[in-house]
Amino acid sequence: MVLASDEIVRYLEGRGVTKVFGLCGHTNIAVLDALSRTTAIDFVNVRHEQIAAHAADGYARVTRKASVVLSHLGPGLTNAATGVANAALDSIPMVVIAGDVPTYYFGKHPHQEVNYHADGDQWEIYRPFVKRAFRVERAEMLPEILDRAFVIAESGRPGPVLVDVPMDLFSLEIDSALVDRALANRLDYARPTITEELAEQIVRNLVAAERPLVYAGGGILLADASAELTALVDWLDLPVAHSLMGKGAVPDDNPHVLGMSGFWGVKFTNNFCLEADWILGLGTRFAEADSSSWYEDFTFRMPPTRLMQIDIDPEQIGRNYPVEIGAVADLKQALGVLLKVAKRIVPDGVQRPGIVESITEERATRKEGFRADQVSDEFPMNPARILADLRQAIPAETYVVTDVGWNKNGVGQQYDIVVPGTFVTPGGFATMGFGSSAAIGVKLAAPDRPVVALIGDGGFGQNPAVLATARRERIPIVWVVMNNNAFGTIAGLEKANYGTTYGTTFEVVDGDDMWIDYAAVARGYGIKAVRVEGAEHFAEVLAEALSAEEPFLIDVPMRNIPTPTAGHWNILDIYSPEGVKGHAVTD
Template identity: 60%
Template sequence: MKKLISKQLVHYLESREVQHIFGLCGHTNIAVLAELENSSIDFIDVRHEQIAAHMADGYARAKKETAVLLSHVGPGLTNASTGVANAALDSIPMVVIAGDVPSHYYGKHPHQEINLHADASQHEIYRPFVKRTWRVDRPDLFPEILHKAFQLAESGNPGPVLVSVPMDIFSKEIDESLFDKVKAHTKTLTKPSIDDEQAKQIIEKLLQAESPIFHVGGGIILADAAQELRELAEHLSIPVSHSLMGKGAMSDDSDLTLGMTGFWGTKFINDKTRNADWILALGTRFAEADSSSWEDEYTFRIPDTKLIHIDIDPNEIGRNYPAEIGVVADLKQSLNVLLRVAKELEPEGRNNQAIRDEIVNYRKEFNKENQELIEDNSYPMIPQRILAEVRNVLPRDAFITTDVGWNKNGMGQQFPIYEAGSVLTPGGYATMGFGAPAAMGAKLALSNHVVVSLVGDGGFGQNPALLATAAEENIPVIWIVMNNSAYGTIAGLEKAHFGTTHGTVFQRDGESYTPDYAAIAKAYGIDSVKLQSAEEFKPALQQAVNENKPFVIDVAMVNNPVPTDGHWNIMDIYSPGKNVHHASS
């Protein structure tokens, strides 16, 4: 029997147990929207496609499933592109289904077609950052393309894919058997593991090492391998450092968790990784900020330090550091094998009490140095106090999203995360505007968890229209707008290196300026408070948690830099040979 593609598309997504689709309407996708009206799938309507893309990203991270984004032709697709690129650089699985111009009008430049250099080339826009793009040229090929899209998004190193569908194809009929055929194909591919011989070689190297380190990235979270990591680290008593994206893979209250490396890492942590004789790297790209621009006097000294690198993506092994042993494998399966072999070779395990005590004492000293800032009662608030009080109020399993700036860098350095995967942050693309909508996606995925967005006023101001969606869908996220009336991190850089903050601070008639985000929230029908003192912050946050409704807290914050003990080569570009980092602006 023949049925409309739009109807069969929705049925196919239902069969994959898709629960939410994020997007915005347009004349090219309303055939799909019409079918969604009577579907079990909730369509989450937004006011800007970038909001939809970041919501889908946050949803996929929290739910550990592929997210679906529905977009319109031309400007709809380009509006979403930043959010999709952000997901791509953090390896987040997403299927983007975009309406396109009618296939019979290719090359005639119909309404909103992108074709200055080639006809029917909308899908080319996404080619640099998604895993693959498809343009559907024949209705009968659509089922096969759609199924391939999900399989590719989820397999290997996960990431977004694009399926660009001419609007007339949504309204064509094809035989149901074409969809039935692809539904018979498996939805889950078995991933490669590591063999016992290779595992034995790795474990023997670690047992023979004098100062081994595990260094982990976001791949551990993506592979859902945090428990396996913790068991192996505990059995061998090997300390664990992490990239920004790997934060939470080891709980921050473990006495084997060193912390975040690189530019925003502390000297203690960077010295430990730099002086290790063997590093087992798991699911990390050794990104620039995490590796102090790959300059060996700061964070990593590889190949003097011997590297074992395991990743699902072969392109990452050897990209930035040479590996003594390189393994392409799924991390969860590999860690299970490594743990079993470790228990065979070292049945009683090991206990390096000296390194455990050293980490505990370091942590106490770091917290002691921060205590005066945490207790500072001034207003605008000190950011260290904001983070400390957020941690104090929230349950251990609360989900945190960050944006960019102090909220992200300070979180990585100073905010304890106890549950793997409970902090969502824009890593590879470092996209301003990610955190606030990503929190809504996370809350839709995990309704029983408290979800808080730590976001600067610059990031929140990117797309405040997200509050309309929060109100309509009643998504009880708490947004903490850390408001310093500036793009604070960049202001600090410019002030330190060039003596000015031109173009980085918000002013009107020469005076500091900020919108009243609490008033804006109220205009959208969202509960909010604009704080006037530091003492008001903790009760306001407790109120927001207890109300379990969308809630905005607008808190004025001092614009001072996150301490940096590592290195970032951009500093040398600005101020060669001067060892200048940031300045308070």
């Protein structure tokens, strides 16, 4: 017989877990004690639980395996909730192990218990956004529940699972054979695919279509199916549009890639989507921003466009648009079958005269339209120049981790991702503060690849204590703080629709301009940092940061310029119900 806390660690070791992200609390120190005696797992110590959840999220996106978060009860669990919910909406596998009040104090409202309406019920907080929430009732159930948690987190549509453990159970003895039994399970499983008959129907529809389109979502990247999709697109000469989360699913330098759709997308892409007669939607839920709030005048019109949709999650098929063909399948497996069938049906491939030429011409015209901003010497810097200088400086395999605002939308629209999976961004939850912390996990998962975090000053200000973790772990990330002294995207919306920026900009107060010197903040954490002093200075500092081989922060004063919008968003109609402002579209 051995302690349950030690057996938890042994199970994690057997599962291949090498990192646990978290923060201490009186309910989980038995697990920390057990972790202190293993050399197989590193505990990544953070200063805020939201940092732990976002870092674990970034780690899982790169490894494609469930990451692990260790949390305390009450405020620890609620602090982590935002990061866990972000992972849930982006389909990221994660197992959260949380301490809870002792079983024998249920009903007595002990220290830090969340108990206003129920006793011993804190695990219910996570139910709206995790795939499963377990509360462990007996110590001997821990190995089985942990094993189920990992299977659930990684199977089907991936997502987080909570394992809530009353703290007294960690210190009870259990039979080690229980962990042996759990580890006897396979760690991977055969995934569902489609039949060749269904694949033939899909391929024949695409081949016969006059204006076919593939619409790629983040599910392609989660399934590691970029190579299969690219091969199919090239073989059938198919134009490809993508959601924000699907950026890079087919490399942006592929001649079939139209670009991002929706509100922050590209007008050319939106028009292609509108005019398609057949669309094959892959790993996408056709989210609101990507679909211009599902208004028929801007991005998708289905019907008359006919939709075929493949997704691992049956709830996403037909959710926002009616389908003629729907299939529940793993995209890597399904695309392999589609490619096999396509090569049988059209052994010489398909040639669609003018498709690649029109995409190439429009892409060149679009890039030329960005050029003036990309070479601008204005200071504070033009955000387009920040992206252009970054693209020129970093290797193609660099992971670019963004937050929300100009950094995310600008990269989605104007920045080429040519290595699939290297664009890491918060999609469904659009969480401010994600980028700085997720970069920690990304770099730990890919230590041999450069990692650059693009994040606004509003986002970086959420959790600057991430710098302490980077320093402790010696994680050589480059943070580029695009500092416009505002919550810029929201400031732009308020200015455009109401003529004010109240509460969205950090305006002058009693002569204090409220600009935060984040380089000075970083140096206070012991991190090397530079505040950019002119447009030409950024490239110099960036080169220094990339070669530093240590954590490095660059504070870049930036103009607050709205990201161009080509689609529509329903909030504009809410701001302006008469429709005059609400339907204004900017190319």
